[in-house]
Amino acid sequence: MEVCLAVPGRVTKIEGEKAEVDIGGIRREASLELVSDQGVKIGDYVLIHTGYAITKLDEAEAREILKAWRDVARAELEG
Amino acid sequence: MSPAPSLKDEAVVSLFSKYRDRDLVIKIAERIAEAAGGDPLRIMHVCGTHEWAITHNGLRDLLPEGVQVVAGPGCPVCVTPGGEIDALCRLALEQGVAVTTFGDVLRVPGYKWSLAEAKASGADIRVVYGISDAIRMARQETARDFVHFAIGFETTAPTTAIEVIKGPPGNFSVFASHKLIPPAMEYLLESGAGIDGFICPGHVSTIIGADAYRDLAARYAKPMAVAGFEPLDIMLAILNIALQRKRGVAEVYNEYARAVRGPGNKVALRAMEKAFKVTDAYWRGIGMIPGSGLGLREDYIKYDTAAKYGIAASGGERMPEGCSCGEVLLGTLRPEECPLFGRGCNPEQPVGPCMVSIEGTCAIAFKYSDLKLRSRRP
Ligand code: SF4
Numbered sequence: 001m002e003v004c005l006a007v008p009g010r011v012t013k014i015e016g017e018k019a020e021v022d023i024g025g026i027r028r029e030a031s032l033e034l035v036s037d038q039g040v041k042i043g044d045y046v047l048i049h050t051g052y053a054i055t056k057l058d059e060a061e062a063r064e065i066l067k068a069w070r071d072v073a074r075a076e077l078e079g
Numbered sequence: 080m081s082p083a084p085s086l087k088d089e090a091v092v093s094l095f096s097k098y099r100d101r102d103l104v105i106k107i108a109e110r111i112a113e114a115a116g117g118d119p120l121r122i123m124h125v126c127g128t129h130e131w132a133i134t135h136n137g138l139r140d141l142l143p144e145g146v147q148v149v150a151g152p153g154c155p156v157c158v159t160p161g162g163e164i165d166a167l168c169r170l171a172l173e174q175g176v177a178v179t180t181f182g183d184v185l186r187v188p189g190y191k192w193s194l195a196e197a198k199a200s201g202a203d204i205r206v207v208y209g210i211s212d213a214i215r216m217a218r219q220e221t222a223r224d225f226v227h228f229a230i231g232f233e234t235t236a237p238t239t240a241i242e243v244i245k246g247p248p249g250n251f252s253v254f255a256s257h258k259l260i261p262p263a264m265e266y267l268l269e270s271g272a273g274i275d276g277f278i279c280p281g282h283v284s285t286i287i288g289a290d291a292y293r294d295l296a297a298r299y300a301k302p303m304a305v306a307g308f309e310p311l312d313i314m315l316a317i318l319n320i321a322l323q324r325k326r327g328v329a330e331v332y333n334e335y336a337r338a339v340r341g342p343g344n345k346v347a348l349r350a351m352e353k354a355f356k357v358t359d360a361y362w363r364g365i366g367m368i369p370g371s372g373l374g375l376r377e378d379y380i381k382y383d384t385a386a387k388y389g390i391a392a393s394g395g396e397r398m399p400e401g402c403s404c405g406e407v408l409l410g411t412l413r414p415e416e417c418p419l420f421g422r423g424c425n426p427e428q429p430v431g432p433c434m435v436s437i438e439g440t441c442a443i444a445f446k447y448s449d450l451k452l453r454s455r456r457p
Contacts, residue, residue: 005128005438006234006282031211033241034347047285047338050181050209050231052238055285055344061337069103069311072110072318 006049008057011042021048100311104141107314112143114321119145121273122320123410125260126153126280127438128308134443136310148317149410152263153280155231156183156436157408158362159256161397164189166390167228167254171202174388177220179213180228182206183436186429188399194228210242210253217251225251226384232260234282236373237347240354243379254384255375258360261291262371268299272409276320278313279305281335286351288343289333300329307335354379361396363432364405402431407440414444421445 009021009030019040021030031052032040038056040046046053124130130150133139139148152158164187171178171194178194185195185206198204203223207213210227217225229239236257243253260283267274279292284305296303302323306316312334319332333339351373360372375383384390398404401419406412414420414433424430426442433439 006285034237034344034350037346047282049234049282050238051211052209052241054234054237054282054347055338055340058337065307065312065315065334065337069100069107069315072103072107072315 006047006054008045009048009053011040011044011046014040014042019046019053021046021053023048104136104138104310104314107311107318108141108143111146111314111318111321114318114325115143115146116325117145119147120275120321120324121147121149122276122278122317123149123151123267123272123274124153124278124280124306125151125264126278126283127155127436127440127443128282129153129278129280129306129313130440130443131438132308132310132313134447138310138313141314142317146317146321148278148313149274150407150440151267151410152362152365152408154408154433154436154438154440155235155258156181156187157404157432157439158258158364159184159187159230159432160361160363161189161399163228163254163256164194165191167226168192168194168197168202170226170384170388170390171197171204172200174224175203176224176226176388177203177205177216178226178228179205179207179216181230183438184228184230187432187435188429190397190399210238214242214247214251217248221248221250223250226388227251227253229253229255229257232258232280232283233286233351236355237286237344237350240347240350243354243375243382244350247382249381252382252384252387253375254390255355255373257355257373258362259357259371259373261287261295262368263362263365264292265295265299266365266368266371267409268295268301270409272411274301274410275324276302276304278316278320279303279331281305281307281312281338284333284335284339284343286344286347288341289331289339290341291343292331296329296331302329302332304332305335305339307338362408363396364398364408366396398431402433404431404433404441407433414441415448417441421448 009023011019013020030048035053045057194204213227289305302320304316304319306312316334355373358372358374403417429435433441
């Protein structure tokens, strides 16, 4: 209910512009209208804000940043 | 259709929810120290969720001497003018309209009332999760007029835009109090607030895109990084800003690429462009910031609460008497330095808006401060 919070949820069902998303075990309805050009599919993660998906989360980019964090730390070790 | 991966699939879940690794955080802190080279580095963020993540994870304590991260005006509820809150209370009390809004707006003091006080006096004030809930209520209760108090930055504005474009029922209107972040950043840079770089807000950036800050970074020669909300996201953003400064460049690094694309969310931006025109807006505690607000365009004026009920735009940028939220919002005063912090002002009895919203810098500081314990003692 707070204005600026957005939480990740996994899409479990899609019906037209409405999706059912799983947010940490709780199912909620979310609108896909604002991500209509992002090809959201069942199983994808989206960020949800006040009942609307605002962006699809990109798994490849998530893996990239995990690697970037490790690389930064490693660079320090090698130094 | 292949079945969706189960939530038990740790690898997938951890990609989006568990970027926490203390050892890595500490190593990155060491690299920040190297990159800063002992020179003072003052970085501002403009996002309540970043403030929460920084305070909750104790990141300030891990930063090297001289490297400072300060909170700017990143709480939309906190910068909503008191006069707007009063106007909506009056509308609900005197004209019997139902006012819908987000939960953390309720207890924010206007000058005369808060919406919670109006509610206690019999006004129909309802908390909604989003604007679509408000519209659903309006469709169900056609005999009543509904006003949605639409607060929020670029993250929330597209939700208002898309509903207004779709055409809500005639008994529904929007009091649009949305605000834009880049003009506020520019205002802060212009005001010479001594900021060396910005951590750009993650959720706002999903909409406006990382490219939206490029012009500001270049014109003011300030390094910037869009960051996510895990400790490592924020630490890497700080490291990047420190490294940019060391190399003498001022770019926008998109650390949060898993959620933010360069051009942003085109569908959302198109909806905003269609529904809104850019206006000047009052930020409570700060003042008028040119080009930082959104007003409904002529085509949608019938959904504009201010036009429908003849509410004059009010300044109302003062903070309540004795409250230092203005300085807190500009990052020039830490909440702990406010004489009222924890002594007369706490989340149960807030004096200023920064202590009300869970995104308010004072509320976040209080939650993690020793005073919390002390002030509760009899
Ligand atoms: S502690 Fe209370 S009075 Fe002081 S700045 Fe924060 S909200 Fe305002």
